[in-house]
Amino acid sequence: GAVVSQHPSRVICKSGTSVKIECRSLDFQATTMFWYRQFPKQSLMLMATSNEGSKATYEQGVEKDKFLINHASLTLSTLTVTSAHPEDSSFYICSAGPSAGPQETQYFGPGTRLLVL
């Protein structure tokens, strides 16, 4: 149980284009999902908290107009990187906390590697 999927697993795009990443909780409902960014050999950097049916909460320094988050259902959150630039290249990981049970437990997706040329 507690499986989180991400799609796509890898994406290469041209500078200036937008990229959408999907995060799905497959066998549980998640009121809250989280989006992280991870640079090589570094820890996880929380970007934003995605709440079903309401606006996302962004961490300091994260541009909300650049990283659009939509949490339209209890099993799906999307992150759209708008007008991507090479510096946005990174490993993006989502996690989900089950609505039922211990709410502090987070389950991570497999990640999406974004390369902006």
Added chain:
Amino acid sequence: GENVEQHPSTLSVQEGDSAVIKCTYSDSASNYFPWYKQELGKGPQLIIDIRSNVGEKKDQRIAVTLNKTAKHFSLHITETQPEDSAVYFCAASKGGSYIPTFGRGTSLIVHP
């Protein structure tokens, strides 16, 4: 806010040896401490967690200990195998909907 320190940053052991990774936290209100294993190119996977009402928890070759007084917790892996090679992250949170704070990670290398 919470600050989590993790040591060592790199740990190299021979197959069959034990490995210990240590973390300290700063916020005495933290009461939930998960450990994640991240293999290359993949997302972190929860391997074990402990809540502040217990001092130790074990799951086969993996164990976690917690010292609330000293505000530190440790991951112990016994009889290490090459497939244990990965980056391990500790985290601390206040539970509930509080977002965990992660350590910087430990790269464990198990030599066959």
